[in-house]
Amino acid sequence: MSKIIGIDLGTTNSCMGIMEGERLLVIPNDENFRTTPSVVAFTKEGGLLVGNQAKRQQVMNPENTVFSIKRFMGRKFSDKIVSGDIKSIPYKLVPASNGDVWVEVAGRTYSPPELSAMVLMKLKKDAEAYLREPVEKAVVTVPAYFNDSQRQATKDSGKIAGLDIVRIINEPTAAALASGFDSKVRTRIVIYDLGGGTFDTSILELGQGIFKVLSTCGDTHLGGDDFDQAVIDYLVAEFYKAEGIDLRNDRVALQRLKDGAEKAKINLSTLDSVEITLPFIAVTKDGPKHLKTVLTKTKLEEITKDIAESTAGPCQTALADAGLRASDIDEVVLVGGQTKMPLVRSVVKRIFKKEPYAGINPDEAVASGAAKQASVLKGDIRDILLLDVTAFSLGIKTEGGIFSKIIEKNSSIPTRKSETYTTTKDDQSFVRIEVFQGEKPMAADNKPIGTFDLVGIPPAQKGTPKIQVLFDIDANGIIKVSAKDLSSGKEQAIKITPESGLSNSDVDSKTKELGNDFASRLSKGEKLQAEQNYKETEQAPGGEENLPASAPAPDREKQGQKKSIFDLFKKKDN
C-alpha cells in the first residue's frame, strides 16, 4: 500500500508529516524548511511560484501574489466576510457565475480550490522528492468550524492536485492526536488553535485509545492576520498623523506594511520593543518619505487586546456545550503560530485557569496529527480511534419557514439520522427539501446547504404521506441528504446538489489543465526567480526589509553583509 501523508493546509503556512514506523516525521520542503508558506504567485513571464519563493517576491508583485486563499474556500462573493477583506488584500476578488468568490490574477480567473491545489501540488512534489517515491494519498486538516461547502472545496483541491484526500480531519482534533497524552488514561483536554486565519477550540475526552471530541466552537475568520491588520492600521494612522499621507491606497506600501507588521509582532513575543523601518514607503513632491517608528510590546497588546479577548466567547461556548466547567479540564494545549504571543497565552490562562501545556510544537502539531491519522487509516496503528463531532446543527425548512433540526451540533460523527415529514396540501405530488445549517430557529437565518425536490408522490389526503428525510454525515464531516416516500413503498433517494463549489466536470477539466502545465510553469517561475535572485545579490538593490522572516538565514546574512549602507534602516531583528 502506498504511503499516506498528513497535510496541514494552513491559511498562511502549510506543513506535512508522515509516520515512519513508530516515529512522527515532519517532511521538509525543497528548501529544507519545515513549513511552506501557502502563497501562490504568477510572474510576469507566465511562470508560477509556490511557497517560499512566492512569498519572497510578494512585495514586488502584490497584485499577482495570492495568499490566505483558505479564507475564501467555499464562500460566496456576497459574504460579509469577503466584502470586508476586499479592501485589505492586494489581489483581485471577483464573483463567479454561481456567486462563489474567485480570484482574478494574471489575466484569468481561478477558483479558491484551484489555487489551493497549486499549494498542494507543490507540497506533493516536495514530499515525493524527500521520500523518493510517489505520494498519491493524504489526510488533510481543516478548521473544525469549516462547513460543508468549505470541506467540499478542500476535497476538490485535492482532486485537482491529483491527490486523493482519503480523510479530512479537524485541526484541533489532529493536534490532540499529536499531543502525546496517554490515550489510555481518562483525560479531558482543550485544544486552543489560533492560526493565521482561523480560530478553533475543541474539548476532547481521551480514554482507552479513543479520542472523543465532546464539543467544538470557533470562528473561521479570526487569526494572526487580524493581529497583523491591527498593527497595520496603527502604523497607517501614525504615518497619516505625521505626514498627512494615506498609505492604504498604495498596494505595494500595504504589502510592505503587512510584512513589517507581522515581523514586529513576532519579535515582540520575545522583545519589549522593536523598531519598524520602511524606507521610501511613499513619494511626494518634496521627496521620498520613510516610515520609522518604535512599537512597544505594551502598545501591541493595547491594540490587539480586543482580538485576543474575542476568543473567550467560543471557549465558554465549547465548555458549556460539553457540559463542563474550567475546573474539569486536565490540560490546555496551544496550537497555531499566534499562540506564541504572550497576550494570547495570558487570555487562555485566564479562561481555563490553567497554565498551558508546553510539550507541543504549535506549528507542526496539526500536520503530525494528520500523519498519525494517516497511519490509522493504513492500518498500521490499531489502538487509536478518533471520534469527532459536527460543529453545526443541520436540518430542513418546514412550514412557515421554521428550521427543523435533525442533527444537533456537537453530535458524534459518523452519524445517520432520519425524520419523517408529510404533505400540507391534498394531492401534493412533490415536496421541496431545503437543507440548512445553523442554530437559529428560522431557516432563513441559517446557511443554506442545498435544495432538492422529491417528486412523484401518489395523490393522497394532506398529512397522510410519510416522507422520510435521511441525513448522513461521514467521518470527514461531509453531508449527504436523501428523501424517501415511505407511503408509496417506492424508494426514491436523491443526492443533494451543493449551493456552491465546483461541479464534477469543472473539477475534472481543472485537474487536466493544472496537471498539464503545473510542473512546466513552476519550473519556469523557479528558474526565472533563481536568475533574478542571483542578479539581486550581485547588484544589491532592495534591502533586507524586503525579505520575509521565513527567508533562509544564509540569504539574510549574505545580503546584510553586502549592503552596509542599509544598516541605516536596520531593524532590531533578533
Added chain:
Amino acid sequence: MAQELNFYEILELYPAATQEEIDNAFRLMLYKYHPDHNPERPDWAHEKTSRAVEAYKVLSHPLRRKIYNFMIFAVLKKNPAERKFNVFQGGEKKKYEQARRLFEEGVNNYDVNKGAAMGKFQQSYGTYKMSETMYNLGVLYTATNKLEEALRAFMEAVKLDPDAVHYSRTLEKFRELKIEIERAKKSSV
C-alpha cells in the same frame, strides 16, 4: 419496515448494564465497526457506527437513559379496546366509532407529525372518553417534553381505568422520572 433494534440491543447490552459496561461496549463497537478500521466496506461501517453512536449518545447520559427507558416502557397503544354497546346506546356507539377513527389517525401521525397526532387524540377524547387516548396523550406529552401535561394525562388514565396495572405502573415510573428531571434541571442552573 423491519422491527428496529432498541439501543440496548444495538450495543449488545442488557437493560440493567452499568455505565462502565456501556462505555466498554461502545468502545468495542467502535473498534469493530468504525470506517477507519473498515476501509474496504465504508457504507456498512458508516451504518453500523452511526447506530452505535446514536445508542451511546442516549445510554451514556444518565438522564437521557432514564427518559429512554421510560419511553421503551410506555409504548403508544395502537388500538383502543372494543367497547360493547346495547341497543339503547346507538348515539354512544356512533361517538365511540368516531373517536376510534380519530384515535387511529393520531397513531398514524405519531411518527410523522407529533403536533397533528396530539390534535387527533384530543379530538378523539373530546368525542368519546377512552383511557387509551389519555394514556397515549401522556406518552405524546412526555415525548414532546411537556411534563406537567403528561403527569395529568397519566393520572387521568389511571382514574378512568383503575384496574389497568400498566397505567398505574407507568404513572409510578413517570413520577420518579419527573423528580429526576427536575433535580437535574436545578443542579445545572
